[in-house]
Amino acid sequence: MASKYVKLGFQYLVNHLIILFIMPIILAIFTQMLQKDPKQIFNFFTSLQLNYSLEMLISCILISLMCAIYYMSRPRAVYLVDYSCFKPPVECRVPFSTFMEHSRLIVSDQKSVDFQIKILERSGLGEDTCLPPAIHCIPPNSTMEAARQEAELVIFTALDNLFSKTGLRPKNIDILIVNCSLFSPTPSLSALVVNKYKLRSNIKSFNLSGMGCSAGLISVDLARDLLQAHPNSNAVIVSTEIITPNYYQGKERAMLLPNCLFRMGGAAILLSNKAKYRRRAKYRLLHVVRTHKGTDDRAYKCVFEVEDNEGKVGISLSKDLMAIAGDALKANITTIGPLVLPTSEQILFLLSLIGRKLIYPKWKPYIPNFKQAFEHFCIHAGGRAVIDELQKSLQLCGGHVEASRMTLHRFGNTSSSSLWYELSYIEAKGRMKKGDRVWQIAFGSGFKCNSAVWKCVRNVEVTNCGDDNPWAQCIQSYPVHIPDVVKL
Template sequence: MPPALPNFSSSVKLKYVKLGYQYLVNHILTFLLIPIMAGIVVELLRLGPDEILRIWNSLEFDLVQILCSGFLIIFVATVYFMSRPRHIYLVDYSCFKPPVTCRAPFSTFMEHSRLINGANTKVVDFEMRILERSGLGEETCLPPAIHYIPPKPTMADCRAEAELVIFSSIDSLLKKTGIKPKDVDILILNCSMFSPTPSMTAMIVNKYKMRGNIKSFNLSGMGCSAGLISIDLARDLLQVHPNSYALVVSTEIITPSFYGGSQRSMLLPNCLFRMGSAAILLSNRRKDGWRAKYRLAHVVRTHKGADDKAYRCVYEEEDPQGIRGVSLSKELMVIAGEALKSNITTIGPLVLPASEQLLFLFTLIGRKLFNPKWKPYIPDFKQAFEHFCIHAGGRAVIDELQKNLQLSAEHVEASRMTLHRFGNTSSSSLWYELSYIESKGRMKRGDRVWQIAFGSGFKCNSAVWKCNRTIKADPESPWFDCIDRYPVHIPEIVKL
């Protein structure tokens, strides 16, 4: 028998063919300019210095023409620089680290569940199954009012949690950046479940004695993606207010959101949500460019609220017994997938290299004209970003995005470890993830970060940041005293 032919697909190393294609397409302008520049150099060498000097002397310059040309160049340059959007810098940020006294290990959580629910063993068993598969660890924290048996949150309890998490993160941020409260020109806070009167932005202004002409905004009811909505709002305001600082606070006050009923779809938030807050300082001042950690490149927002199913998939309402809670639909992941698809379709052309955009376009044309059964090409976003911060809403959310975006375990490591260490901290989870990457020493100058978050409504929002400088571990980071223990292995099921 003649020897079998070799397996060319494995011997040729097709991945190198793809790498060559990507390099060629992404640097096509360079490859086109090289022969043009080479031709110009050869022609200049052929003419010689005497001929070049003779041609230069033969040119006649009129003073009026020179002045008009100079004026035109100055005018065009002035218009260009004045109309160009201002750079938005992330000077620094700070995340709240809960005190040890607020820890809610599994044993404590389940013991309280048994004491609160009494004979209703179905609720206890359901919460146990959720915790076993949640991806949460033993160090997540709940506010003091939720530790009561049974919890009876009051307005005073809610305000106490808000003051603890918000003031702590702002204090740390002011200490790191060295700015004074009166230097802040714009104040934005987002919190979905707690919206008191006066607002929490008024609470911050009162605490820090901020200026009377500060522009303050209090966003509520916008879910876990509200943090990026706040960033988008701050960006728009900083574009029209020069030389300004914007303080953005992202948090979720979970004291008022505790659900004491037995509806399964409403019990999930009890098991997943934990304490958290982040304070972010943005600036449009050029002098802050040297010390800022990041520069904001893009913000893309997708809203699916026109669809009834998407609108109601995260919905606050009363259960049949009249107990208020937040209901999570079984179709949540499907709706989130649709929102993500719309979002990445918009952000793709802004961030993907030309090679990926061409492959996507060719596949799309092929499916339309030749064979609809062709597998759609999923762009390789790993070429556009070095780091990914996926909202730590739950293990299923992270798993689904890792699968759909074809990410490695290291790309989603920050999201999984944040969920394990701090739980779902809602809109602030993205900043705990970014802090994890920095604490690991992985953030280098020029690196690009993609933050992705989902929220009620239903919304999917993205932000792209570019790192200004190599970032070292921050002693004020919530990871500083435990980063050496991570990453940890998270089993599929933790038997309780």
């Protein structure tokens, strides 16, 4: 207990160094000036003006020039104006009993069926997750036409809600980015959006595929770079995963896991660098940090699209996935830590690192307290094991991962869009206040770990009564704390 208070005292001392040491010096100088005669003070400044007038003039010019250069070259602020999450229709709901009944009819191997039952019971998913209409068919209708219908339903619904919330006209979109890993038709999904909403012919459109569940933050990074190069612009991001053509119908256990975890979902996000959104926007983008471990063969193949022995295509998840994700997270933390952590935590981390290198190699590494840097955490809802591992690694409490567990429970793993369902949950609970910082963490095939840091620029009002909100009609039934069903 004593060591806890010593650490708190050290953190307060370092983080408030300016107030504790610089301010007393300024107050002492000000006190001395008050004790002098006003005529003496006037004569002092007059002599300075006479002796250093030329130097002062040159200094003022140089300072003005430097300020002008800084103002012209500084990064443009990127604002998250608003976003919209797709809310699946009720008829797409897949309770456990329905899912298992379909599995028995599709996969004749009883061992495979029993394996999926065990996975579902431990997955953290609830009874309200949804699959696209084509998957409800027996056998699943995995045609190109059905996949396009799912894409149109998810993408157009999310965009329509975004346009309604923000008042943005499609003609005012300057940059369009669509990310979907497994479904990459020709023409692309970005072209689908351009055609539907009749966007401008000079729009800068991009379609990202094959980049896994962290592609949403890759899209944010791409949009940020484009907004730096193009002033007074609007960027719209669509993050989704189309399930219809990617439902595995074989017997390989490593390839059956995605069937149990992945569900229908998507999100549309409006980013802008326009000054008019400074007060209206919800968040300002502070940092994006991307970590790629693709040089390691194990990391490269831990999430892999392959054919099984029967020629059926699916996504194979390696047993080393959690260990590889942990290594990627450590590398990402090493980069993002100095950008967000207070000085006290950086000093403690540095001392721990020096101690391990020079004194005692088996010394337990110091884990920075990221709770001092962020008020909210949005951890990709990839599965119960992913959330548990990150909660343990970052030493978070149950409240910090509540949004992730609830999103997994209510919507399942919606791939790159899960982070936005989590942010929407925090807002619907009325917990997002001006000045709060949010850390979004996502993992993706390749293997990648990506982070984004946002700062809330205004109090976000609770708007959970609208039908377009994914948490409408269910957020009030959820208690403040995580229900026991999520802790299976």
